Amino acid sequence: MLNDNNIDYFDKIEDLIAETMLIDLFNKKKAEVFKNVVFEGKKRYYIEDLAEKDYNLENTTPYQLDILGHFIEEHAWGRLLCRTTQLLLELYPKYNSEILDFSCNWTKMQIFSNEKRTNFKQIANKLYINCNHTALHSCWLLQELLDFFKIDKANVHFLIHRPSSAEPKHIQSYVEQRFKRNFANYVKIKHNKTEEYTDKMLTRIEKYLNPILAKMSKSYPNLFLFDDYTIAYNYIKKLSYKLSINLSLPTKAKTILNKYLDYMIEFYKEK
16 A cells, blocks of 8 residues: 555656656756757757647657656657556546547547457557557647647647658758767767868768768668667668779778768767
């Protein structure tokens, strides 16, 4: 049985978790923000205004959600919808008797069911939610759930992730300049290189390596715009292989360009 000491302990744990959440740092104005982008090291997330309907959500994934000081982190839309609904039903149990009547005007599909169905996930005893939605409709469903529970969406904070190809050009430009500056500083300090060396490195990456990458990938056409080490590593290794079989490049040029790619993998791996 929980006593006051137990409750205090769990409250402290919840507070500690909240303090490590990027969205909480954003709320407290302690995070690096540019326009509607919040930075966490090399990663970046977009502030999604749930008070407005967004039509540009293809390939997006959720990251962190703050509802009335309750924090949820999920990186898949279906899991986010499950946990959000569970939280709202815990906070407002009176809606348990009405939830099966919930519907959205943009779909004829049933949203909640009291029995297991294809693409439905269980969120409570004899209660399942339909998770068969695109990223766009998942976000719209989240908004309508908040309306159903009479939550002021203007007070809900939500961060999502966008792949670089889906980012606005002005954000890409800012991120690219930010990356070049930090990457150049890293190479200068870690590898004792001069500013002249790093300027030449950045120019060569842009001139010789980015065009090759752009032919390999539409989602990630720019070496300066990755925000995930694993994705960056995989593409850089593929790019290195492309260099190795390129017959028009002299061996010395391949060696130099591969050295730049090695530096880039090191930099992306750094937290």
